[in-house]
Amino acid sequence: MSDKKKASLLVQGYEVVIGFETHAQLATQSKIFSRAPTAFGAEPNTQACAVDLALPGTLPVMNREAVACAIRLGLALGSHIAEQSVFARKNYFYPDLPKGYQISQFEIPVVQGGEVSFYLGDEKKSVRLVRAHLEEDAGKSLHEDFHGLSGIDLNRAGTPLLEIVTEPDIRSSAEAVAYAKELHKIVTWIGICDGNMQEGSFRCDANVSVRKPGEPLGTRREIKNLNSFKFMQQAIDYEVRWQIEQIEDGLAIQQATVLFDPDTGETRAMRTKEDAADYRYFPDPDLPPLVIERSWVDEVKASMPELPRQMAERLVADYGLPEYDATTLTQSPAMAAYFETAAKASGQPKMASNWIMGEVSRRLNNEEKDIAQAPVNAATLAALLKRISDGTVSNNAGKQVMDALWAGEGQDVDAVIEAKGLRQMNDAGALETIIDEVMAANAPMVEQFRAGKDKAFNALVGLVMKASKGKANPQQVNDVLRQKLG
């Protein structure tokens, strides 16, 4: 990075340093150590079995599907997948923690190292991972509706999580959001997490500190539970400003855990280091070390989809797309598949890309729909693109066809073109007649052009197009008009 660019990242002369801890809830059918279902939104305590309730005599048994999810993430991020990792108990008392300890991984996690790469504008960035480890979620304490008492819902207790921890490699809130979006894309792409941030399936904690360039790392504060990308950026920006103000005022930063309040746009401390618990981690004697044989990794590898980064590179190579298009189209497997189908069927990859990023995405955004819910499928789009490229309809008329298809006024592209009368005029004789009429009716304009005013030409093209009710082929209009104007 050039010094100039580096300097531009500084906030009031301070460098921002951010590391992430993300809890991705794994999309398994059952819990990590029991057979109870994991579905969201059930009546309280209906999805907790004896093991989740920590009834006397119950024991944890590892869910292999959760391990497979960890292997998938490790493969996607180029991490080392530990042949042997260890589950540990994190001991603390809380009413929604039924056993009085959380089963997690401490000294030896299942996924070690790796990196997440993404584009921030046109600049490629990499954030190194420290680790990703498997653990169980706690239940929920409900403080409303109990008249001064607390309710405990243990449906979520034992839900499998992967905690994904980065090095403090991130240098701005924008980069933080770009990292989080990329990680979100990867975990949903490889199918290990549904990515639903509202329901808490993808929760980010950001460790934020600031320092003068070249100085050792500052004291960090951890912003907990960032559950939207918008809040993430706001929270980090606020926190950075707050920390700089403190330092400028000569105050020390205390290590603390903070929460972001979207209503005030501020972060506030929940607890400081002084009341940090001693978790008394030790290997869980109920669970032998998790052994992952090479054959298991190979098996998972064979079931992995093409990853977004690889696919983007392939789209550039195979379809000649710009890097920007390729990155945009690989937002989700469904989007990428939509593009590839449309590109192949139409034989017009760049046009397909433009239409998907423009016309299709705009309509989806307006209606808050996902590509999978698009009323016009990729094959239909391809048929339309074919009709534009073979001159049957103009690009503008094509958009009208799209409107009709989107609104459900027919399925067949050609039928819609005919029904709407949008077929381009390809009859040279008819076009010449129209041009002659336009030239006759606008003699002064013709004169102006002949006197050297180029602008008049465009006006005449417009008038011809209008007279043809948009059906004339603009290129053909150009050619014939130029010829007649001599």
Place this chain on the structure above:
Amino acid sequence: MSDLHQWGVAELAAAIADKKTSSVEAAQALLARARQHQNLGAYLSFNEDLTLAQAKAADARIAAGERGPLLGVPLAHKDIFVTQGFPSTAGSKMLQGYQSPFDATVVANLAKAGAVTLGKLNCDEFAMGGSNENSAYFVARNPWDTARVPGGSSGGSAVAVAARLAPAVTGTDTGGSIRQPASFCNVTGIKPTYGRCSRYGMIAFASSLDQAGPMARSAADCATLLTAMAGPDIDRDSTSLDHPAEDYSRLLGSPREGASAAQPLKGLRIGLPKEFFGEGCAPDVLAAVRGALAEYEKLGATLVDISLPRTELSIPVYYIIAPAEASSNLSRFDGVKFGHRAAQYEDLLDMYKKSRSEGFGPEVQRRIMIGTYVLSHGYYDAYYLKAQQIRRLIAQDFQDAFAQCDVIAGPAAPTTAWKIGDKTDDPVANYLADIFTLPASLAGLPGMSVPAGFGAGHLPVGLQLIGNYFQEAALLQTAHAFQQTTDWHFQSPEGF
């Protein structure tokens, strides 16, 4: 059938199968006898209706032509096993009246074999103790001298067998809790290889040590029970060994390979660890053990001197690891979901403190504190990690020893049963009494205690036999051969 309580499992099963008695009749007789001797403190709870319903069901199976070595036989379970229809208390106020919605795997396995549950047996609270004096309910008394302890933590289990209140029972052994009370009460008991019996439904004390096992009058009856109790349970217990179930009776009565009927144990090398035969063991215990070993020589075995050099270290190692695991295992008893909750409290922290202070007895609290301490930041490496390292060395010492011998023998406990109240003010003295049982527990090896005669005051002495991993059948064969030529195990306390 007034002497029905004098029968062991095999005799009782045969009598029921031959319709000389019925399961219902046996259950009724034993329940009446257990109630009559409730001053011994063996049982914590009964559910007569359920017991008789189970007995009736067993009789129906027999009437339908089914046969099985446990079909219709009444047994009782240590209250560490959760059991539907009975309170499951672990001998603690914390779980007073607690009803489990499921059966422990061991309980379910025995029920499947047709055994009938007479009741739940007294024990030290959460299996922590060696005298049964730590039961939150009442002490259990040794029928050989009711002023003395029966040992523990499976004290109620040993009393029930010794006083003929049940033909056989279940127990659990974390650091000697089957073998030591068996020794104190003239009972035969075996703790199998760690992982052989499912721990699912055993209220956890120390996860890496807890193991279930049977206690009965003879090695043959123990083999019958263990065959039904043990086996893989990998869908419920991750530490359950994925080895097929086996018939532990298969070697009983047949001589060892290459041996004869006259000398059935010919070729068997019995290792005697010098650390088990020193000053730390009472002379009357040593005399009885040496007598039993002389009998083994007559049966063809040869005695070999061996060493288990880290025997003494097993005490500090065990009393770090077991409390560490216990402090975490017992965290679930917080007054939130089940178990005791203080009647009045200020706030959440106060609720935790009061509920746990009221619910747990002094020994349990002591071990929670020790365990919490050794796992604390800054102490973990010096205590817990170090203890785990030494634990591995102790296990290695056994493997070195098994290069020289097939079975290891010695006393199960350094003394005979002591008087109730003698050691209650001295927890360390209690801990030291576990010295001969702890090494095999730490190594996860199978061990048993076999009645070997009597010491001073006609108090029973147990011979401990330790085998290598999965050698339960050979251990039982070794014990059974001894019981074919001796009658220590048939002897019952006066008046029982």
